[in-house]
Amino acid sequence: xxxxxVQAVGNVRGLxxxxxxxxxxxxxxxxDLRSMHIGDSIAVNGCCLTAIGKSPAGFAADVSRETLxxxxxxxxxxGSPVNLETALTLAAPLGGHLxxxxxxxxxxxxxxxxxxxxxxxxxxxxxxxxxYIARKGCICVDGVSLTVNAxxxxxxxxxxxxxxxxxxxxxxxxxxxxxxxEVDLVARYLERLIAAHAAGAGTD
Numbered sequence: 001x002x003x004x005x006v007q008a009v010g011n012v013r014g015l016x017x018x019x020x021x022x023x024x025x026x027x028x029x030x031x032d033l034r035s036m037h038i039g040d041s042i043a044v045n046g047c048c049l050t051a052i053g054k055s056p057a058g059f060a061a062d063v064s065r066e067t068l069x070x071x072x073x074x075x076x077x078x079g080s081p082v083n084l085e086t087a088l089t090l091a092a093p094l095g096g097h098l099x100x101x102x103x104x105x106x107x108x109x110x111x112x113x114x115x116x117x118x119x120x121x122x123x124x125x126x127x128x129x130x131x132y133i134a135r136k137g138c139i140c141v142d143g144v145s146l147t148v149n150a151x152x153x154x155x156x157x158x159x160x161x162x163x164x165x166x167x168x169x170x171x172x173x174x175x176x177x178x179x180x181x182e183v184d185l186v187a188r189y190l191e192r193l194i195a196a197h198a199a200g201a202g203t204d
Contacts, residue, residue, distance in 0.1 A: 004096030004145025046143030048101025083143040096145025097138040124155040132183035140182040
């Protein structure tokens with residue numbers, strides 16, 4: 001479990017194909033890895049990965065074929081910047097929203113517009129995710145917890161403040177950039193509960 005508050009921007013140090021999937025070597029940048037152990041979860045651009053190796057400068061993680069197919073990780077190259085967040089602990093403040101690290105789909109940046117000191121982004125979302133995205137609700141974009149400012153046919157808009165632009169990979173977004181999306185956990189479970197209730201009511 002994560003919060004969507006990025007702790008550091010790292011870089012891909014290397015990618016190694018392994019029997020149809022891939023091993024990522026990540027330079028962790030300013031992320032403090034002293035308390036991280038082999039087997040711990042870490043979010044890389046919003047994808048929950050398991051650390052299978054550790055060095056003073058970074059860590060290694062295997063990426064399955066499923067993750068490569070459903071996220072943007074397969075498109076990374078050596079030197080690509082990545083958002084990093086270690087797993088949430090019970091003692092940590094929940095500064096963003098509850099994030100699982102299981103990417104629901106890939107979106108595409110439609111536009112980037114300067115808005116005072118912030119930048120407003122319009123992002124195209126897969127149609128099957130649209131029902132979970134609500135104005136003033138939460139969404140996770142490449143591991144960043146953001147507030148949905150507007151919803152329109154085909155996508156949504158978010159605003160990135162100067163701090164977010166400075167400390168995450170969002171600063172590099174341009175039209176056409178592909179991004180990992182995770183919709184609000186509560187919205188998904190609420191839909192499931194409502195569907196189950198409706199099905200039960202229909203049997204009376």
